[in-house]
Amino acid sequence: MTAYLDNNATTACAPEVVSALLPFFSEQFGNPSSMHEFGSKVEGAIRNARSEVQQLLGAALDSEIIFTSCASESNNTAIHSALKVQAGRKEIITSAVEHPAVLSLCKYLAEHEGYTLHILPVDGRGRLNLAHYESLLSERTALVSIMWANNETGTLFPVLKMAEMAKGVGAIFHTDAVQAAGKVPINLKDSAIDMLSLSGHKLHAPKGIGVLYLRRGLRYRPLLRGGHQERGRRAGTENVTGIVGLGEAARLAREHMNEEWTTVKRLRDRLEVGVLLQTPYAFVTGDPDNRLPNTANIAFEYIEGEAILLHLNHAGIAASSGSACTSGSLEPSHVMRAMGIPYTAAHGTVRFSLSRYTTEAEIDHVIATVPKIIANLRKLSPYWGESGPAQKAFQPEYA
Template sequence: MDTIYMDNNATTKVDPAVLEEMLPYFTEQYGNPSSMHRFGGQVGGKITEARERVAALLGCDAREVIFTACGTESDNTAIRSALAAQPDKKHIITSRVEHPAILSLCKHLEKREGYDVTILNVDTEGNLDLDELNKAIRDDTAIVSIMWANNETGVIFPVEKIGEICRDRGVIFHTDAVQAVGKIPMNLKELPIDMLSLSGHKLHAPKGVGALYVRKALPYRPFIIGGHQEKGRRAGTENTTGIIALGKACDVALQHIDDENTRVKALRDKLESGLMSAIPDAKLNGDKDHRLPNTTNISFGYVEGEAILLMIDQLGICASSGSACTSGSLEPSHVLRAMGVPFTFAHGSIRFSLSRFNTEEEVDYVVENLPKIIENLRKISPFSAQDSGPACTPRSTE
């Protein structure tokens, strides 16, 4: 069987329709969209169309969309803008399970720039305590940044309730929606969200393009200073091919949003139930009822995630380990640590993330082959099934 790609939360295949849309802008219509001549103006028109397509998927006004290079830039821009616009406020709130694009920035701001950061805990299913959030907000809180959906477990956070708390307390709310956009319906016109980040390569556009939603009338300070592009909100010659591709990808995603939540979800559930029933000592990580339709994170007790990935790679199966282990380290991922998953389970966690390009035959192939791999690895595992080991306790980002 050809490569079975189930690592779509890491990156996605560029949709053939997206590739077809962007190709002419490499060699035929290559003008600078900021040029005064008609040749460049045609490209500018396609960027306008792309902005409208992104806005349609998000349910917002096209004027609220700023194109960036990636989700990380969007995250950094959102937080730094909120801080720059409110120089008297020195407090940031985020969660322990955020992407490094948020956590690493907050760590930097705390250590190098004198900001105070509160990091909220999650429970064993990866959910936040909204009372803890409400109590954490202070008079000098500049921004709350909580992801819409977790990249490892797929757990969806109650962004509407979080936004309402922030709005009631007069605090800017940003959400990293990189994993959520294109997978679940959104309507930002009806949600109390001030800023939202997304990345093209998570929804079948190429790498190197992203976007930031900024609510109208929100005080905003640009992160990249230079020319007049993006109405002065993000300087630099536009990545025209990437932006056009992102627009098309959003258009296609909007057409397939029901498929994501029916057929893709059914494939995910079949994969999950097949593996959980065939493999003893398997544990599902995250809230089963509130998660992305394409994502499952399963811990296989008493084996190493890296060993599992190496074995399934030989069968052409691509997935990710929930473990952030490096050579000489047995440290599980920060997300599973925050959830208190026992070490001998956290270390053997595998994330399968599907897309609309996956098939039932691929799911059957994984369910047929993975149980044998786990069985063989357990025979040589240094871990004992009688001793599950201590839970992974939450740690600070220090």
């Protein structure tokens, strides 16, 4: 029995997506820019795909959709552009729990290019404080970049409200919607969001395709200059198979959006309850009231995440962890640290992320397997006693 529950890392391509894109490897190989039949057919396919993405995002115009190579490129393009078109404004606001694609870049800009960076903290549930946010907004703010949903905990942020507030001071608002797109209804034309990034492979399209939404009329500077592709806003021959695949994936996502909040959410909730009922000293991280329907991030106290993942992998279950050891870094994830999750638990966080392909049987397998793994690892842990934390404190001679 295998259970792939790491869909926030990447998803399987939908079978419909694979069938849709395959012809573009063979008979439909033309360059969409070419002035002949080979090219124009492909150009038509790209137009359809752009329209599908436009509908998924509720954008006013299909010309607001720019295809990129990935969400990291979209984020980099958006942030650099927003700063270049507002030379007089030197401040950036972002959150402590952003993906490195945003956070590392913002920190770089602060360290090397003289921007002032405000990093909004989160509370223990991963929530932002809007009063704090408001106090940071000013005429000096060039850009606000806040993710729509957090990849580790699934916590949703009030980006619609935050975009309105940014508009109030004339700042550009960008959101990294990589985890939200396809799971959360998005209607950009009625929002104040200026730019949005998404990634194909998180919603059953292939890897190597991303989107930058750029509100019409927003001043813009491309990151990649060269040919006239994407109306001169992103040079480079189109990744046709990726674009066609993403178009089909966007269509499927709209069609199945309700399932995320019914079937997927029910399975996720069952997984959480099933595991927690059998496992003491474990808790769900993130905002319980505002979360993606597919994400369950569970902290298991007194044991370490990589050890859990190795056992899960052995049992055919694919998940991920915020533990230090899994990343090659030596500290638990920046999201867990930003939320102030105690070290007793931060090293033992495991993220299960479902998709609409997750089955009842897979969740049964997880519920039957995980509590045993946790109990066995706790038996090895010096911090664990008979049925709870060790009575005799673990006291190393030095730490």
